[in-house]
Amino acid sequence: xxxxxxxxxxRLNASxxxxxxxxxxxxxxxxxxxxxxxxxxxYAFFAFDVPDLIAKSRLDRGVLLGLDSVAYxxxxxxxxxxxxxxxxxxxxxxATYDEADLPDWVQVxxxxxxxxxxxxDMGGGYRFVIEGEVLTVTxxxxxxxxxxxxxxxxxxxxxxxxxxxxxxxKKVDVKPSLFQRAQVTSGRILVFRYFWGWExxxxxxxxxxxxVSAGALWSLAxxxxxxxxxxxxxxxxxxxFWTNEGWQHGDVFKALLETxxxxxxxxxxxxxxxxxxxxxxAANVNPDPVSRFFIRRFFDFVRGVDxxxxxxxxxxxxxxxxxxxxxxIALTDTGTLGKLFSEAIENIDNKQVEGMxxxxxxxxxxxxxxxxxxxxxxxxxxxxxxxxxxxxxxxVIGALGAGGIGLKLVETLRTGKDWENTAYIIVLTLIVxxxxxxxxxxxxxxxxxxxxx
Amino acid sequence: MAMTTVDQLxxxxxxxxxxxxxxxxxxxxxxxxxVVMGFIGAEEMNSGGFVQGLSKxxxxxxxxxxxxxxxxxxxxxxxxVYLPALFxxxxxxxxxTIFGTVFAVCLSFASTRGLGVWPPIIPVARRIxxxxxxxxxxxxxxxxxxxxxxxxxPAIIAVAFHTAGALGKLFSEVNENIDRGPLEGMTAAGASWxxxxxxxxxxxxxxNYTSYMLLRFEINIRASxILGFVGAGGIGTELRKAxxxxxxxxxxxxxxxxxxTIMVIDQISGHVRRRLVGGMFVGAR
Numbered sequence: 001x002x003x004x005x006x007x008x009x010x011r012l013n014a015s016x017x018x019x020x021x022x023x024x025x026x027x028x029x030x031x032x033x034x035x036x037x038x039x040x041x042x043y044a045f046f047a048f049d050v051p052d053l054i055a056k057s058r059l060d061r062g063v064l065l066g067l068d069s070v071a072y073x074x075x076x077x078x079x080x081x082x083x084x085x086x087x088x089x090x091x092x093x094x095a096t097y098d099e100a101d102l103p104d105w106v107q108v109x110x111x112x113x114x115x116x117x118x119x120x121d122m123g124g125g126y127r128f129v130i131e132g133e134v135l136t137v138t139x140x141x142x143x144x145x146x147x148x149x150x151x152x153x154x155x156x157x158x159x160x161x162x163x164x165x166x167x168x169x170k171k172v173d174v175k176p177s178l179f180q181r182a183q184v185t186s187g188r189i190l191v192f193r194y195f196w197g198w199e200x201x202x203x204x205x206x207x208x209x210x211x212v213s214a215g216a217l218w219s220l221a222x223x224x225x226x227x228x229x230x231x232x233x234x235x236x237x238x239x240x241f242w243t244n245e246g247w248q249h250g251d252v253f254k255a256l257l258e259t260x261x262x263x264x265x266x267x268x269x270x271x272x273x274x275x276x277x278x279x280x281x282a283a284n285v286n287p288d289p290v291s292r293f294f295i296r297r298f299f300d301f302v303r304g305v306d307x308x309x310x311x312x313x314x315x316x317x318x319x320x321x322x323x324x325x326x327x328x329i330a331l332t333d334t335g336t337l338g339k340l341f342s343e344a345i346e347n348i349d350n351k352q353v354e355g356m357x358x359x360x361x362x363x364x365x366x367x368x369x370x371x372x373x374x375x376x377x378x379x380x381x382x383x384x385x386x387x388x389x390x391x392x393x394x395x396v397i398g399a400l401g402a403g404g405i406g407l408k409l410v411e412t413l414r415t416g417k418d419w420e421n422t423a424y425i426i427v428l429t430l431i432v433x434x435x436x437x438x439x440x441x442x443x444x445x446x447x448x449x450x451x452x453x
Numbered sequence: 454m455a456m457t458t459v460d461q462l463x464x465x466x467x468x469x470x471x472x473x474x475x476x477x478x479x480x481x482x483x484x485x486x487x488v489v490m491g492f493i494g495a496e497e498m499n500s501g502g503f504v505q506g507l508s509k510x511x512x513x514x515x516x517x518x519x520x521x522x523x524x525x526x527x528x529x530x531x532x533x534v535y536l537p538a539l540f541x542x543x544x545x546x547x548x549x550t551i552f553g554t555v556f557a558v559c560l561s562f563a564s565t566r567g568l569g570v571w572p573p574i575i576p577v578a579r580r581i582x583x584x585x586x587x588x589x590x591x592x593x594x595x596x597x598x599x600x601x602x603x604x605x606x607p608a609i610i611a612v613a614f615h616t617a618g619a620l621g622k623l624f625s626e627v628n629e630n631i632d633r634g635p636l637e638g639m640t641a642a643g644a645s646w647x648x649x650x651x652x653x654x655x656x657x658x659x660x661n662y663t664s665y666m667l668l669r670f671e672i673n674i675r676a677s678x679i680l681g682f683v684g685a686g687g688i689g690t691e692l693r694k695a696x697x698x699x700x701x702x703x704x705x706x707x708x709x710x711x712x713x714t715i716m717v718i719d720q721i722s723g724h725v726r727r728r729l730v731g732g733m734f735v736g737a738r
Binding site: 037040041044047048049050053056057058059061062065254257258261262264265268300304305306307308309312313314316317318319320321322323324326392395396399400403406409410413426429430433434437 | 492495496545583604609683708
């Protein structure tokens with residue numbers, strides 16, 4: 001390929017100026033568009049006060065939240081005011097270890113935990129020792145142990161103080177890594193150790209089945225000796241799992257079911273209400289322009305008001321629950337699907353209807369065999385498409401109060417404590433949404449024979 | 454092939470027909486069963502029943518209308534008062550749509566065969582789109598609000614994230630359906646990759662891209678309004694306040710503003726889309 005010389009360019013410009021000019025002008029408007037978009041984004045950057053947002057953002061919260069959703073912590077807490085020692089999962093009263101049965105990384109020597117010495121193996125070579133009102137930290141990076149004394153008006157300390165120890169007269173924070181932490185205030189010494197995984201996911205801390213291995217569980221399910229005389233072992237295992245207090249598997253499942261019901265019933269009702277209305281709104285079926293106009297405006301109205309607003313109105317009259325969601329989805333989608341179906345009816349090939357008419361068929365037979373087969377692919381594929389998108393919508397209107405998994409999610413977020421529960425619900429929601437997407441796609445391909453992956 | 458008589462063929466055809474009918478009937482029965490069970494279940498789980506709910510259905514709207522009527526002409530001032538909030542919601546949707554579209558274009562090019570991208574990246578881009586599309590905006594927004602504080606930005610990020618996946622899928626379908634002639638012509642002339650994309654692909658896909666983008670903008674306005682409910686600002690936050698204070702006139706003003714905006718944008722984008730792609734888009738909503 002040879003380059004064009006300057007002289008050649010000049011000659012071309014002179015003889016084909018008109019064509020090349022158009023070409024150059026065509027170049028200009030995309031550049032202008034890009035400049036306009038960038039200018040708008042700069043305006044938005046300041047209108048939304050992004051600098052302030054960045055300054056105030058709590059990215060550490062994000063890290064903690066990420067960690068907390070895949071790991072759990074065990075608290076060792078010594079309350080100096082009440083002389084009380086507690087070892088508990090997530091610091092929850094319902095998951096407190098017996099003093100006789102502490103985890104093996106917590107060693108107590110002396111008469112009891114309150115008066116004696118608590119030696120905590122934090123992993124990674126770190127050792128936190130609580131004795132009286134004193135916390136002693138030893139481990140990598142510390143030539144001399146760090147010793148902090150609580151109890152007085154202010155805290156006092158001695159020894160090495162690397163950068164991961166935050167010192168403050170009111171509060172000392174020791175954080176060798178994300179997985180090890182101690183907080184000392186004048187009233188208490190609190191040690192957290194993090195572990196990977198979701199604690200007590202299968203059974204409650206207090207459940208008789210807690211800490212039973214999968215193999216033992218399997219043989220238990222088949223054995224005749226009942227742990228609980230009320231029910232068989234298999235039923236007990238299921239019952240203990242289902243009623244797990246921390247994870248609420250039963251409630252979460254019920255909420256998911258509510259969401260799916262909302263999406264499914266809402267879409268079904270919308271599709272079957274929209275179909276006859278669409279016939280009435282189609283010019284080639286209904287010759288009366290006045291009724292057509294009103295039906296079309298009805299479609300626009302219910303569609304335009306938005307699902308959110310409908311759900312707020314329905315909550316007032318139907319109360320909390322899936323029925324509210326069903327009604328909101330059904331009403332909004334009657335508008336959307338009605339519009340789509342009526343357009344499809346207007347676009348049909350009229351020959352089939354004429355053919356039916358020539359055989360002397362009545363109106364209903366004409367629609368059944370002349371129109372319905374032609375709009376069936378649109379009917380099925382659009383209904384299925386909306387089924388999938390309504391599953392997502394159902395989580396959203398659920399969160400605003402209609403119930404279901406959305407509400408459950410907002411509840412766990414509000415407490416802001418058990419992020420692993422939030423993560424669990426998010427994972428389940430994603431599975432359901434993706435599952436609905438795949439099912440509706442599969443059905444669409446099966447029923448209409450169109451569409452590839 | 455074995456010899457077949459007409460009778461055999463007929464018997465075969467009628468048995469196929471019978472089987473088809475059986476499947477249809479079975480399908481309809483299962484479907485009806487699901488619907489009925491769903492309704493019974495929904496009715497049980499709901500705190501209020503269907504029948505008494507219907508009788509109360511018009512109470513709330515008529516309450517709002519009555520309070521709006523009582524407010525008199527001063528009500529129109531409220532429309533004005535809430536205009537900045539509406540403007541903020543529209544801005545949120547616009548910024549989210551711009552960013553989402555940019556990501557969607559990148560993802561769609563990366564997920565289409567035959568456009569000269571590195572092949573191993575295609576399935577990766579497709580899975581990314583599946584996940585971003587499935588992720589409900591609300592969850593991401595709540596998570597980001599927790600991290601970044603109450604502000605429109607978390608909502609923008611959440612909406613843009615979802616938009617990238619949803620538009621990316623539509624865009625990649627557009628990419629797949631282009632006429633390959635111009636692309637081959639450009640390749641034959643020795644054009645570089647960027648020149649091929651600019652002159653052979655972009656002119657073909659741009660009208661459809663714009664059309665889908667406008668459609669998405671409309672959807673994103675609703676989404677941004679909804680996210681305002683969980684603290685992202687804009688008209689949704691105002692609506693939440695008005696509802697929790699049970700202030701009928703304000704609620705009506707906000708409903709009207711939201712409704713009018715959605716109607717106007719719907720009309721404009723519908724008009725532009727029809728001009729861009731003609732009658733190709735029946736049922737793209």
